[in-house]
Amino acid sequence: MIPTQFDYIAPATLDEAIQLLADNAYDAKLLAGGHSLIPAMKLRLAQPAMLIDIGRIKDLAYIREEGGQILIGAMTTHYQLESSERLKEICPLLPETAGHIGDAQVRNKGTIGGSLAHSDPAADWPATVIALNGEIVATGKNGERTIKADDFFVDMLTTALEPVEILREIRVPLVQGRAGQAYTKVPHPASGFAVVGVAVNLSLGADDVCQSASVGITGAAVKAYRARGVENALNGNRIDEALAQTASAHAADGVDLNGDLYASADYRRHLVEVYTRRAILKAFAQAK
Amino acid sequence: MKLTGTQELRASRERVWQALIDPSVLQRCIPGCEKLEQTGENSYAMTLRAGVGSIKGLFKGSVRLEDMRQPEHFRMVVDGKGQPGFLKGTGELDLAENAGVTIIKYAGDVQVGGTIASVGQRMIEGAAKMMLAQFFTALEAEAQVEAGEPPPKHGFFRTALRWFSGWLRRIFKGRAKVSR
Numbered sequence: 001m002i003p004t005q006f007d008y009i010a011p012a013t014l015d016e017a018i019q020l021l022a023d024n025a026y027d028a029k030l031l032a033g034g035h036s037l038i039p040a041m042k043l044r045l046a047q048p049a050m051l052i053d054i055g056r057i058k059d060l061a062y063i064r065e066e067g068g069q070i071l072i073g074a075m076t077t078h079y080q081l082e083s084s085e086r087l088k089e090i091c092p093l094l095p096e097t098a099g100h101i102g103d104a105q106v107r108n109k110g111t112i113g114g115s116l117a118h119s120d121p122a123a124d125w126p127a128t129v130i131a132l133n134g135e136i137v138a139t140g141k142n143g144e145r146t147i148k149a150d151d152f153f154v155d156m157l158t159t160a161l162e163p164v165e166i167l168r169e170i171r172v173p174l175v176q177g178r179a180g181q182a183y184t185k186v187p188h189p190a191s192g193f194a195v196v197g198v199a200v201n202l203s204l205g206a207d208d209v210c211q212s213a214s215v216g217i218t219g220a221a222v223k224a225y226r227a228r229g230v231e232n233a234l235n236g237n238r239i240d241e242a243l244a245q246t247a248s249a250h251a252a253d254g255v256d257l258n259g260d261l262y263a264s265a266d267y268r269r270h271l272v273e274v275y276t277r278r279a280i281l282k283a284f285a286q287a288k
Numbered sequence: 289m290k291l292t293g294t295q296e297l298r299a300s301r302e303r304v305w306q307a308l309i310d311p312s313v314l315q316r317c318i319p320g321c322e323k324l325e326q327t328g329e330n331s332y333a334m335t336l337r338a339g340v341g342s343i344k345g346l347f348k349g350s351v352r353l354e355d356m357r358q359p360e361h362f363r364m365v366v367d368g369k370g371q372p373g374f375l376k377g378t379g380e381l382d383l384a385e386n387a388g389v390t391i392i393k394y395a396g397d398v399q400v401g402g403t404i405a406s407v408g409q410r411m412i413e414g415a416a417k418m419m420l421a422q423f424f425t426a427l428e429a430e431a432q433v434e435a436g437e438p439p440p441k442h443g444f445f446r447t448a449l450r451w452f453s454g455w456l457r458r459i460f461k462g463r464a465k466v467s468r
Contacts, residue, residue, distance in 0.1 A: 157341025222414040
């Protein structure tokens with residue numbers, strides 16, 4: 001329960017952190033909220049030689065609207081997202097997802113940036129960021145680049161971030177017109193992690209016709225993925241219970257599902273379909 | 289945990305077989321394999337830095353090949369332990385060839401115990417599949433390169449990049465230690 005020895009540095013600015021990371025990329029780990037990394041270090045499953053604590057850097061925790069986008073600082077805690085009254089109005093999927101994460105202690109310390117960069121296959125945020133067609137802003141010595149959420153999650157615990165890059169911001173386009181969003185989840189009874197989690201983001205036209213659907217699924221496979229089969233089945237069609245049923249049958253198309261002691265791959269397939277259907281109907285019910 | 293599946297490799301069965309029983313090839317193909325030394329006929333000692341992302345552990349153990357029927361079948365018996373836990377397993381590999389493509393059928397039973405199993409159980413199967421995919425991608429490339437055929441495509445580059453970055457990491461780590 002005691003980590004191996006490591007160096008600890010808490011830079012005051014982002015530039016300092018980038019320099020530190022560039023100098024120590026292969027030995028250092030960034031510390032955000034520490035709610036995945038620290039437990040892994042205590043169990044000695046992760047043994048970084050150096051921690052760069054980015055928690056003292058000012059202006060990495062914010063929720064802003066700019067140029068048709070919602071900008072979220074990497075160090076914004078789950079609780080800040082959960083409790084934002086403004087987000088409940090303009091992008092309810094974010095606070096809804098945040099409310100599903102762990103427990104109050106985890107939400108008070110854990111951050112959206114840390115969760116995304118860790119890319120736990122059962123974390124909640126990846127599904128939602130995919131469903132919101134979000135982008136990740138990565139910054140490093142050679143400047144900044146944005147990575148689409150679809151391209152960000154590469155494999156289990158593996159993202160498109162370079163070892164010398166810091167996840168600085170998450171960008172989510174503001175929804176226009178009539179929209180409905182929902183996150184449904186089967187939490188693991190012990191850990192609270194998603195056995196499966198489904199995020200749905202619908203944009204609706206007149207007569208309840210779906211103009212665009214985005215569906216992100218977590219917990220089911222080695223990484224969160226976009227359920228294109230479901231989106232294609234929804235797009236251009238009038239949403240009702242029957243359509244939700246047929247569309248959700250595509251929730252695991254072409255995906256190699258995970259199995260573990262708690263939930264076999266077949267059981268997960270069933271859960272994914274059921275929870276996708278529920279998420280579609282819940283999102284639809286919420287569209288005003 | 290059961291691991292079963294089939295994998296098609298675009299290389300002849302004879303070459304795939306040669307690659308599978310060549311310790312130097314295996315060392316390059318097994319993700320995280322730092323050392324693979326022959327200790328006897330068909331038995332090897334292995335040092336493996338296994339894991340995904342920042343979760344990694346050092347395992348030391350032995351690999352034994354049994355029931356060898358060139359070029360179509362062998363059994364692999366793995367036994368290892370390390371700080372994060374232990375792993376133990378057997379795998380049956382069957383190789384068939386169809387029009388220059390080798391089809392490997394594998395059926396393994398792996399037990400993982402200790403810390404990694406008690407806290408990381410939900411990720412073990414995914415991690416194993418991920419490492420298996422990396423292994424076969426690298427193996428295909430090895431079997432093809434030796435045949436002097438055109439260079440392998442797409443998937444290989446990712447594996448190569450991963451391997452390359454791991455190699456860089458080791459070198460840089462070594463240097464960092466020397467300079468301290």
